[in-house]
Amino acid sequence: MKLSIYVVANTPLHRLHPVVKVVGIFCFFVAAFTAGSPIQSLPLAAVVGALLWLGGALANVWRFRWFLALVFFMTFLVWSLFFHSEAPWFAWGPVRLGYDGVRFALATACRLTTFFAVGLLFLSTTRVEEFADALGMIGVPAKLGFVMTLAFRLVPAFVDAALSVVQAQRCRGFDFDRGNWLERVRHYLPVIVPVFIGALRRADLMAMALEARGFQLPGPRTSYRTYAWGWGDAIALVGSVMLAGTWLLWARFAGGN
Amino acid sequence: MYLRGVSFTYAGGALPALRGVDLVVRRGEMVVVMGASRAGKSTLVKVLNRTIPSFQPGSLQGEIWLLGQRCEQETVADFAGRIGLVAQDFEAQLFSTSVECEVAFALEQFGVSPPEMRQRVHAALRSVGLEGFEERDPATLSGGEKQRLAIAAMLALEPELLVLDEPTTDLDPLGKEEVLAVLAGLRREGRTLVVVEHETIAAEMADRVVFLAEGRVLADMPAQAALRSPEWFRCCAVRPPDLAVLAHGLGWAEPVRSVEQAAARVRERLMPVQKDDRAAGQQQGEASGHDVLLVAEKLSLRYEAHAPPALANVSLTIRTGEFLALLGHNGSGKTTLAKCLNGLLRPSDGEVRWKGVPILSIPLAERAVAVGYVFQNPDHQIFADRVWDEVAFGPRNLGLSEQAVAERVRQALGAVGLLERCDDDPFWLTKGERQRLAVASLLALEPQVLILDEPTTGLDYNEQRQTMELICRLHRQGMTVIMITHTAWLVAEYAERVVLLHRGELLFDGPTHELFARDDLMNAARFRVPDIVRLGQRCGVRVRSVEELVRMVGRRSEDR
Numbered sequence: 001m002k003l004s005i006y007v008v009a010n011t012p013l014h015r016l017h018p019v020v021k022v023v024g025i026f027c028f029f030v031a032a033f034t035a036g037s038p039i040q041s042l043p044l045a046a047v048v049g050a051l052l053w054l055g056g057a058l059a060n061v062w063r064f065r066w067f068l069a070l071v072f073f074m075t076f077l078v079w080s081l082f083f084h085s086e087a088p089w090f091a092w093g094p095v096r097l098g099y100d101g102v103r104f105a106l107a108t109a110c111r112l113t114t115f116f117a118v119g120l121l122f123l124s125t126t127r128v129e130e131f132a133d134a135l136g137m138i139g140v141p142a143k144l145g146f147v148m149t150l151a152f153r154l155v156p157a158f159v160d161a162a163l164s165v166v167q168a169q170r171c172r173g174f175d176f177d178r179g180n181w182l183e184r185v186r187h188y189l190p191v192i193v194p195v196f197i198g199a200l201r202r203a204d205l206m207a208m209a210l211e212a213r214g215f216q217l218p219g220p221r222t223s224y225r226t227y228a229w230g231w232g233d234a235i236a237l238v239g240s241v242m243l244a245g246t247w248l249l250w251a252r253f254a255g256g257n
Numbered sequence: 258m259y260l261r262g263v264s265f266t267y268a269g270g271a272l273p274a275l276r277g278v279d280l281v282v283r284r285g286e287m288v289v290v291m292g293a294s295r296a297g298k299s300t301l302v303k304v305l306n307r308t309i310p311s312f313q314p315g316s317l318q319g320e321i322w323l324l325g326q327r328c329e330q331e332t333v334a335d336f337a338g339r340i341g342l343v344a345q346d347f348e349a350q351l352f353s354t355s356v357e358c359e360v361a362f363a364l365e366q367f368g369v370s371p372p373e374m375r376q377r378v379h380a381a382l383r384s385v386g387l388e389g390f391e392e393r394d395p396a397t398l399s400g401g402e403k404q405r406l407a408i409a410a411m412l413a414l415e416p417e418l419l420v421l422d423e424p425t426t427d428l429d430p431l432g433k434e435e436v437l438a439v440l441a442g443l444r445r446e447g448r449t450l451v452v453v454e455h456e457t458i459a460a461e462m463a464d465r466v467v468f469l470a471e472g473r474v475l476a477d478m479p480a481q482a483a484l485r486s487p488e489w490f491r492c493c494a495v496r497p498p499d500l501a502v503l504a505h506g507l508g509w510a511e512p513v514r515s516v517e518q519a520a521a522r523v524r525e526r527l528m529p530v531q532k533d534d535r536a537a538g539q540q541q542g543e544a545s546g547h548d549v550l551l552v553a554e555k556l557s558l559r560y561e562a563h564a565p566p567a568l569a570n571v572s573l574t575i576r577t578g579e580f581l582a583l584l585g586h587n588g589s590g591k592t593t594l595a596k597c598l599n600g601l602l603r604p605s606d607g608e609v610r611w612k613g614v615p616i617l618s619i620p621l622a623e624r625a626v627a628v629g630y631v632f633q634n635p636d637h638q639i640f641a642d643r644v645w646d647e648v649a650f651g652p653r654n655l656g657l658s659e660q661a662v663a664e665r666v667r668q669a670l671g672a673v674g675l676l677e678r679c680d681d682d683p684f685w686l687t688k689g690e691r692q693r694l695a696v697a698s699l700l701a702l703e704p705q706v707l708i709l710d711e712p713t714t715g716l717d718y719n720e721q722r723q724t725m726e727l728i729c730r731l732h733r734q735g736m737t738v739i740m741i742t743h744t745a746w747l748v749a750e751y752a753e754r755v756v757l758l759h760r761g762e763l764l765f766d767g768p769t770h771e772l773f774a775r776d777d778l779m780n781a782a783r784f785r786v787p788d789i790v791r792l793g794q795r796c797g798v799r800v801r802s803v804e805e806l807v808r809m810v811g812r813r814s815e816d817r
Contacts, residue, residue, distance in 0.1 A: 224361035
């Protein structure tokens with residue numbers, strides 16, 4: 001089973017300079033967070049959708065469809081019910097369902113889903129190594145950059161281990177779906193412990209492997225990957241900054257909520 | 258490289274892991290180190306690349322010279338690039354998202370210029386046969402490819418000494434073959450190699466073999482001499498070469514070099530073979546007449562829509578009391594099939610029935626009692642902080658009373674010989690013990706069928722024997738056993754029936770000896786028939802083990 005998110009392809013997005021990708025994604029995050037209403041979120045979502053198509057990452061959207069749907073609907077549900085509407089249609093205890101609540105809930109759900117879609121776009125088109133290189137180029141020390149990107153390198157391995165552990169415990173008659181939600185959370189102890197211990201063992205081995213490959217050497221590092229700036233990078237950079245600026249201004253003058 | 262009187266005790270360890278080790282490795286030599294679990298092999302390897310003492314605290318004594326330099330305070334980094342270490346666990350050594358980035362990683366740390374880097378990356382990939390894989394994600398490679406990649410990552414640094422710690426242990430026959438071919442290539446290039454191995458095949462290409470036991474060098478001898486003396490292998494819990502054991506058992510003074518040569522000699526002693534003796538060596542896996550337990554009907558399964566099927570139209574019937582081996586190389590669908598058999602996976606097409614009932618309709622707890630599944634990696638299930646609680650977990654899930662749970666735990670731990678360790682923390686057990694603990698925790702559920710996924714991986718020969726004896730005992734008591742394995746001699750000696758999968762399709766289902774006689778299928782599976790079985794085939798007798806042939810020849814001599 002494929003666990004990593006990166007899509008091996010050579011699209012214009014893949015070819016962008018990693019620094020442009022990091023700055024660009026930051027701009028998209030800013031825009032996603034400033035979008036205060038569905039009217040502001042939807043065009044942004046459309047842009048992100050187009051870029052996902054351009055980057056050949058729609059298959060990843062399909063892969064994570066349940067996750068994205070869960071984020072959207074859970075956010076929508078929780079905020080519509082618990083937003084303190086001024087003129088509720090319906091009120092029961094802390095639940096106050098009203099127009100402004102639903103509107104805010106929809107805006108927040110759009111905002112969060114767009115946010116995750118932006119992350120997905122970045123991970124689909126950027127190798128972890130490029131990410132580390134970009135961090136290096138904007139001044140983050142190489143070792144720190146490696147550690148910062150370590151999570152992205154290891155998550156697939158841990159997910160794989162966790163899936164295997166869940167199956168192993170099921171074989172011993174362990175029913176994860178039994179009991180109320182609190183009990184269910186507790187049920188994951190027999191999964192967390194082996195995954196955690198496995199992670200520790202692995203970290204130990206990995207430290208040795210890194211050491212044997214000269215990770216601790218003090219000298220300057222080179223990069224196998226060479227990056228050249230092109231017109232595409234300039235356009236992408238200006239475009240992203242303008243996009244972030246537009247949404248900031250839009251939110252400022254049109255008002256969010 | 259030169260060690261004199263090297264001893265090492267891990268911090269907090271009661272006994273030294275190495276005791277006065279003397280070892281010399283000259284430039285261009287290949288030395289194979291063999292020994293039982295905990296003999297000190299991995300410790301020795303860590304001393305050779307300075308992981309000890311840089312990483313592992315403890316007390317290190319003795320004189321260590323590496324690459325002509327006396328070592329006192331040197332760390333791993335001081336020898337990085339000059340001494341390369343490839344560990345057994347290839348997964349933990351790979352952390353990049355493409356093959357070329359993985360190989361380039363070390364070169365980047367050394368500040369090698371990009372044009373030279375490119376050249377060295379390609380040279381390293383060429384010498385391990387991974388050209389054309391540059392863009393691939395290491396996670397998508399097979400075990401053998403991953404291990405070769407780990408070797409390439411070291412080779413790119415052009416180390417003067419390359420140390421490999423059990424590089425073939427976790428691999429299927431194809432992967433083993435690939436890695437051994439790489440070793441042979443490195444040997445031809447004249448590189449200095451120290452290889453820790455359990456397989457005698459590695460010794461065949463070495464200059465010298467060093468046997469370790471309890472942290473001491475038991476013997477250090479030319480490889481050819483070592484290969485003729487099975488007793489040294491036995492001392493170090495390594496399975497000795499079949500022909501050496503045979504020569505020893507039959508009292509031949511002259512060494513035998515090939516199966517053909519041995520067959521010629523055995524034939525003289527066996528003549529004339531009577532018809533009824535031909536099949537004496539092997540009981541047939543005739544299971545007809547027994548109750549049908551599991552039926553898999555036209556199973557197909559795809560993990561991803563566009564990927565080739567993991568299982569394609571596989572049908573299988575399993576009856577009570579069978580001992581079945583599931584063979585095939587990595588990715589052939591063995592584990593997928595086994596997981597379908599106990600309802601862990603839902604096939605895309607087809608159905609598995611347990612005594613006539615669809616297995617997926619049976620509640621989880623009842624399924625666990627029907628078909629137990631021991632995972633390949635025991636660490637994927639061990640979570641309790643006491644051996645006792647680990648085994649009790651399953652019976653408690655069944656909702657048994659504490660008294661009944663205690664009874665089952667006692668029996669299961671007794672069966673695997675871990676009853677005295679019931680209060681220990683499983684974390685501190687050896688791999689072999691953890692494997693047995695995993696078996697015990699399934700036994701406590703008293704399943705009718707036990708599926709074991711590579712139960713002997715990572716164990717030394719003695720531990721493998723112990724594990725197999727345990728499984729055989731359970732089988733004799735009536736348990737039906739399905740074992741996934743890559744180890745040819747295990748199949749030869751223990752399995753009555755074999756199911757061979759290849760790319761998700763069932764290639765063969767029948768008695769073991771029939772499969773072993775089919776060279777076409779064995780080649781497809783890259784499965785090497787044990788020498789003793791081939792020898793038996795040449796002599797027209799069915800034998801499972803050297804001991805059996807020695808007995809047969811002895812009996813024939815007495816008859817005459």
